[in-house]
Amino acid sequence: MRQRGNERGWALLDALLDNETGPGLAALTATVLGLPEAGRYAVAVMAPRGCPGPVRRTTGAHGLRFLWRPRQDREIAVVALGEADPAAAAAHLTDRVPGPGGVSPAVEGLADLGRARRLADAALLTCGPGRADFVCLDGRIPAALVAGQPTVSAHLATDVFGPLLAREPADRALLVSTLDAWLECGGSAGRAAVRLCCHRNTVLNRLRRLEELTSRSLSRPRELVEVVLALDAVRVLPGGGAV
Structure with a gap:
């Protein structure tokens, strides 16, 4: 009887996890499983x-x-x-x-x-x-939205980062790490430079190179959103490549 009760409880829990609804389903699950x-x-x-x-x-x-x-x-x-x-x-x-x-x-x-x-x-x-x-x-909601639309996201990644992904791995990693630091520092080149142990002008120069390669301006909000979402797409989609 205990085994049957447990099996019934797990079946009820499965129904809730599968988004099934019904009068008293949650209450019955709570009673059977002691939750x-x-x-x-x-x-x-x-x-x-x-x-x-x-x-x-x-x-x-x-x-x-x-x-x-x-x-x-x-x-x-x-x-x-x-x-x-x-x-x-x-x-x-x-x-x-x-x-x-x-x-x-x-x-x-x-x-x-x-x-x-x-x-x-x-x-x-x-x-x-x-x-x-x-x-x-x-x-991680932006990355989840990207991962949930793999076809569109793969197109965005290629459109934005195609020229960057074609560069040497060391150069690519340098530019992306600079972008990451700049984003984490709220768009402050000075704070990003401290984090990266380099001069502020070095950060600005790398970001300008990134803008040239992506054909996007980091100072335009819509284009910045495209860059950030494309970066998520490259990192989370299967076969997206390493950046």
Whole structure:
């Protein structure tokens, strides 16, 4: 009877994760699995590793509770957050589970698990080749939008960075690292120069070279958006190349 109850509970949880709705579905799932219906939750997803393992429950720091639901196409963890945030769940998983993986923002209640699972899938798409950690969607939404539209994004990457990608790897890496530093420093060439241990004019000269190669001006907001999205596309799309 206990086994049947567990199987019923996992089936109900699957229905919520697949975004099925119905009167009392969340409440029934909460009762069968012993979960708070209105608690704070996140969902983590990762690629499957061989045959699906057993369903299980684990705990972590900060009061985190994990309900693992392996599937053929992905492995899913429903995370009861308590007072923690999704970043704590991502850090816990990175330390203990082979990635890459994506973690959704927090949702309020079991009824929102389907939306959380889709957001976690979007976060997973932003993990480029060679990445092995778990990433939160928050802060990576532009990259998730790019990864979700691979055909358009691949065209944008080629259109913006085609000439740059044709250059020598060392020169390409130098220009892109300068762009990264400039973006992280809020568009300040002086602060970027400190970070890169070079002169401010060196930063400006490299950015001008980048503008020439991309045919985009970093001082025009729309063209800057194209450059940033194209950079995300190169990094997250399969076969996008290294920059």
